[in-house]
Amino acid sequence: MVLEQKKNAFVALGQFIRQFATEDFQYNNEVLKNEEFFSNFAMITEQAQNHNGWFTKEQVIFALNSWSEALTEANLNQWLSAYDFKVEPMKTVGLILAGNIPMVGFHDVLSVLISGNKALIKTSSNDQLIIPFLLKYLVAVEPEFESRIEFTKQGFDNFDAVIATGSNNTARYFEYYFGKVPNIIRKNRNSVAVLTGNETSEELQELGTDIFTYYGLGCRNVSKLFVPKDYDFTTFFEAMFGFSEVIKYERYANNYDYNKAVYLMSNFKILDNGFLTIREDESYASPISSVFYEFYESENQIEERLKNEADKIQCVVTNLPIENRIAFGQTQNPQLWDYADGIDTMKFLLAL
Known part of the structure; x- marks a missing residue:
């Protein structure tokens, strides 16, 4: 896939998410695949709190609004202009996602797919609804992503690198199991x-x-x-x-x-x-x-x-x-180029 294909797909995803960025969801006829996905995602936002009591509708909407503002053509261009995408690594990257707040692991998923790698995803038990659904939408918009996304509920097999997010305690296990492959292991901050x-x-x-x-x-x-x-x-x-x-x-x-x-x-x-x-x-x-x-x-x-x-x-x-x-009030609105722990995830992925 060329970079432009990937960017266009994520811009479309941002437009889809933007419909759910306020309490009164706004159906937009111009959004791709909307008839197929709008109503189902509206239900997902309601079900999220039943799955995780901390994911109230208000907090889910806050997360969706942040991502709708991030996934624009201008932001993607600014973020990606610093990197060379001539070659796709096409490595399988295991992602162990956190689940403390809605969509907290989505930046890792985005980075893996944009970099031209395959995402092997283990979602947190606390956040199993939103990201999988949005990736279904992404595949519907750009079918070539389908072979590059896989979910697992068990351990990882046949992976080339790992990005894992957890506590200081779980980080020790991650380092033990994944220390022999290229990795980013995040601890408490x-x-x-x-x-x-x-x-x-x-x-x-x-x-x-x-x-x-x-x-x-x-x-x-x-x-x-x-x-x-x-x-x-x-x-x-x-x-x-x-x-x-x-x-x-x-x-x-x-x-x-x-x-x-x-x-x-x-x-x-x-x-x-x-x-x-x-x-x-x-x-x-x-x-x-x-x-x-x-x-x-x-x-x-x-x-x-x-x-x-x-x-x-x-x-x-x-x-x-x-x-x-x-600045005050901006901690929960990071830009795409604001990497967790200050580690350049995209640079890591492109070097695989």
């Missing part, structure tokens, strides 16, 4: 925000999006704040009030009640606004409904700290001139 105390209320409200989207389950969700000494959290909590509806979701509320009770019984000093607790802690990974914070002495000190612990961090949200910083 978390995202942080470095505040100065000079943020506007609008910026802090955008930070709420970074914290609460997907209920905080993604590696791009901010789970840790670095703040200067004597930081006043009043403005921060005021900005968070716009997200108070999150406590109405039973699963989130149960986590909030449980984690708050654990903190209180352990005599931890916490700040609480009725749906979010924050406490001082050196760790990066905070529980659902909680955010950790830590004080820093100077901008140089915190920048050095983040460099030294870069292998634990996915995103840094701040107004400070820190390398690879992300």
Whole structure:
């Protein structure tokens, strides 16, 4: 397949997804294969929550909107212009996908197919509906993809490389089983925000999006704040009030009640606004409904700290001139060229 074929197919997929990017789905007569796929995918978005209780319709729509904005001709051209696609490697790449948030493994699937390789996919038990359906649509639009996509529920056989995403614990198993082939093995990472105390209320409200989207389950969700000494959290909590509806979701509320009770019984000093607790802690990974914070002495000190612990961090949200910083509210809207863990997946795949 030539690159233009692949790009056109994914642009069509983006147009299909765009119909589901708002709460009121909008049928578009110009979308390819729509009569065959629209109604069925509308049902998939509803069924996703029955399959995984954290995949509420709102969160699924957020993910679909992000992908509809990413899969445009302009974005694909900008992303792919940095690479040479003269030769298709046509290697079989085993993909072990995560399932903590909707479609979290889709970038790996996209990268494998665009690079001219074959995708051998093991979906997470928590996300088995959306990606397989969208790949059926992709094949309907571009039938040549059919021989390049395979799903497996068991282990991998006859593969040339692996991209696996999991926890620090599962990463050890991945390294043992897949260490002899080219691989990308991802471990736990978390995202942080470095505040100065000079943020506007609008910026802090955008930070709420970074914290609460997907209920905080993604590696791009901010789970840790670095703040200067004597930081006043009043403005921060005021900005968070716009997200108070999150406590109405039973699963989130149960986590909030449980984690708050654990903190209180352990005599931890916490700040609480009725749906979010924050406490001082050196760790990066905070529980659902909680955010950790830590004080820093100077901008140089915190920048050095983040460099030294870069292998634990996915995103840094701040107004400070820190390398690879992300603007407030943008952690869950990565560009196609924003690779997980900073590893160039496309470069890896094209070199197979």
